[in-house]
Amino acid sequence: MITIDNVNAARQCLSRAQRVAVLTGAGVSAESGIPTFRDALTGLWARFDPMKLASEDGFRADPPLVWRWYAWRRELVAKALPNAAHYALASAQLRFAAFDVITQNVDGLHALAGSASIELHGSIVRTTCLARCGFVENDPQLLPPGEPPRCPQCGDWLRPGVVWFGEMLEVAMLQHAERIASECDVMLVVGTSGLVYPAAALPALAMRHGAKVVVVNPSESELDQSATVIVRGTAAMEVPRLFE
């Protein structure tokens, strides 16, 4: 049975757990001022198709457009600070035998708050080479905002170090996340629409292995169907309450 709007039921699940896995999405950073994927697409960039902004084909079709979109997002991320949800998750690590944060976010805010998160979709501050020659630049300050630069090693385009639509996740990282999901007692799912796979399959995997699934989201999501408890509220409001 699913319990909705019940912080106490969610707390009860967590109080009995030894191993907690957390899956986060763009919603956990919304209150840090970083638009969710959908919000970003309804704002300044509304007239562009996400496939054009977040896929290799889109990048190849118009490298400056995609480069500028990521430069805009990098600026937002550079100004953002972790919010109460990121901090609550970082301090909860100490209270459980295992507490693993798996994120789809590329903003680095879990790390800034003190969680050693698994970044399934890479990092927006990292820049890599489209030809995968091995070049990596970790300092966004060294990147030009307008035209995408060429790789100093092989001459192909440089690209954001994130996983685009249609690309594979790093196999060892995904297997690690799947192992965490299948071994946890509770999976806490915060701020994700559950539309992007394979991350969206992790709550159902956890549930199949006997875990309880707690979803925190102000709106309905695809993952509600895998939930044991749904807390309808925002991450920065509700996540700290779960660990009080």
Ligand code: NAD
């Ligand atoms: P999404 O935009 O598809 O969904 C965001 C979810 O967050 C929605 O379900 C929404 O109801 C919920 N939400 C909105 N405000 C919230 C709040 N204050 N508290 C809690 N929940 C809130 O994002 P997604 O599910 O992460 O998937 C989209 C993809 O876009 C991912 O691959 C991710 O890597 C990428 N992305 C990352 C960032 C980031 O790093 N911050 C931002 C945008 C998109």
